[in-house]
Amino acid sequence: MHVIFGAFPFMIDNVALLLTKTGDHLVISLIPLLAAIALGVPIGVWLGHAHRGEFLAVSVTNIGRALPSLALIAILIGFVGIGMLNAMIALFLLAFPPILSYAFQAVDSIDRDLTRAARGMGMSPGQVLLKVELPLGLPMIIAGIRTSAVLTVSSATIATIAGSGGLGDVILNQVAYGMEGVIAGAIWVAVLAILVDQAFALLLRVSAPAGVRQLQSANAM
């Protein structure tokens, strides 16, 4: 038990170390996440808009879920060697599937009557996308990003085995930092993941269009 309590003095004594590692950790997580957003959201939205590629969106998600991140990093060491790039590619591959499939679902699942009404009134495909599909799909798109963000931040820990740095350096190095350090690092990562999750939860609430929020509260009653 004293080991767990020992984690807190460790945090105080090593604030500088933990902050530096947190910085690295966020960089390793954020870059793959942004890349996955940049790629996954447009592809998912486009497929959803066209109501095509459900098979692709679902398969990518399932493959993504089935891939153990540790194995991924190990395999990638064979291809790209040790270092940050390896870890980032692995994290990108983890982050991409949820973003893609949520973005697809977000747009694909919008009531067809609404898009039919929009087209029937003379909206161009671009107007249907910008005025109807994206505003209504936005909360779900953000939900996908939220899932991936938490996944990336927590998984970045194991990226240390590819020599990428981050908080995993502390957690996986009991020899240097002791059990207190391992636990301190683990708590730190957990708190980081929760913070990221809550930040997106907030964004999610703000992103729901006003009329839809009304709908949600009306349904809740």
Add this chain to the structure above:
Amino acid sequence: MTQHSTGTSITFDRATKTYPGAAAPALDALDLEVEAGELVCLVGPSGGGKTTALQLVNRLVDLTSGDIRIGDRSISDQSAIELRRTIGYAIQQSGLFPHYTVAHNIATVPTILGWDKERIRTRTAELLELVGLSPVETWLSRYPAQLSGGQQQRVGIARALAADPPVMLMDEPFGALDPITRVAVQDEFLAIHRAVGKTTLFVTHDIDEAIKMADRIAILKPGGKLAQFGTPSEVLSNPADDFVAEFLGSERGLKRLALTTVGEIVPGRSDRASAETAQWPDVEATMTLREALSVVSAARAEGAIVHKGGNRLGEVSLHDLIAPPVAVEDREGVRT
């Protein structure tokens, strides 16, 4: 007073649609002329192609062969998107955008067309008045989720009318409403239709709705063939074939009575002995013969006393109700 463009005819010229992979056409060589200002109901069982026929007009579905003209102009002469902006479109469940306010929903097409804000604001207010949502300020900033089904449908109609299109397409617009709301919205829509005179193509699976709403009814049968096209009275009196007769149902004689109101046949005050009429029930002049018959039957009487706004107009006998002396065949004159 609101200015409205008058309606334009819609002509189906051997309009045919075969969906990819389907062996038989969904709509088979439909010839139909909807006159300017007319309200035509497309009815039929599912698989009759009525929604297909409707969506061919605004090119949500593309013709396989044949042509459709609005006025003198073929729908294929302009881009689908431009075409749709000149056609009002209302659908079941209203199709209102949940993230738009009532005002924003109604302004959809005017906004696309680039109207200035003041013009849109004025138009929105006019339309809300027209569909009976007043005072206007109460409704403008509400969201669809805050409205009842009937209110949503009224906004849906206002939205379809927004850019003052000469032609309206309505796809089972009242299908999801409860019976009481439905009757109210039907009555309001008929009044609006008479006021604005838009050529309207109205899809419904409910023959009673068609009988009530339509100037003429087009009955489609499975395979997308036109079974009969005529006024409600013609269709009910002379079904073209067994399919139509069956579709109209065994109560078609009674349905025909629903085309006429008691007020239209009441002969005026008679010199009937008051002893004879003492036990007769009261009916309103706005009731249909069918409804009045129901009242008379329930009262086990030989006739009914007709009132209008508290004034006694006269009496109708049971015989007058089941074999109306006048007015049924003049019905079209009454409607236009």
